[in-house]
Amino acid sequence: MNLKDIHIGKLIHERVNELQMPVARIEKFMKCSEEEIEGMYEQISIDTFYLLRWSKLLEYNFFRVYSAHLILYAPPANPPKKTDQKENLPVFRKNIYTEEVKSFILEKIASKEMTVNEVILKYRIPKTTLHTWIKKA
Template identity: 90%
Template sequence: MNLKSIHIGKLIHERVNELQMPVDRIEKFLKCSEEEIENMYLQSSIDTFLLLRWSKLLEYNFFRIYSAHLILYAPPANPGTPSKQKGNLPVFRKNIYTEEVKNFILEKISSKEMTVNEVILKYRIPKTTLHKWIKKA
């Protein structure tokens, strides 16, 4: 899976095919026509409420794909700058590391494309976490 360039419509369509989900069930759940469903498969992005509905219907958390993208490709925060004012949004203590992210990182290390220290600095993965992954691999 290419986490750098996400085409959510294709991923949803893949999951529908995996589950062999009948179109009439999708139509009833999403309250839309077959034509609208086919159109969604062609879209590279989708409304979050609709993505939530797809996630429930297909029993797959599509939002984790975006979380994995953020872990790998979001620019790191500058350690020297003060943190922004705390607001009402929840603060998450831990990143969500999917198997795809772990495999991606471990492949970078095993192929000698990056060193452990480079991974720690670039992707902000805690040293202890990374060493646990390497030990289990």
């Protein structure tokens, strides 16, 4: 899976094919016509309302694809400034490394495309976490 350039429509279509999901069931659940569904398969991005519906229908969290992209390709975040004001949005304390992200990183190391130190520097993965993945692989 290419985590750098995400084409969510293709990923959804692949999952539909894997599950051999009948079009009639998709139409009923998504409340869309077959033409609209086919159009979604062509889209690079999709409205989050529909992405949530697809995730439920296909029992696959498509949002984690974007989370994996953020872990690998987003610039480091600036540490939040301490304020007395309560935050409205939830604060996530840890990155969630999916199996796809782990496989991607371990493949880079195994193919000697990157060294362990390069991975640590580029993707900001803690040294102990990376060494744990390597031991388990």
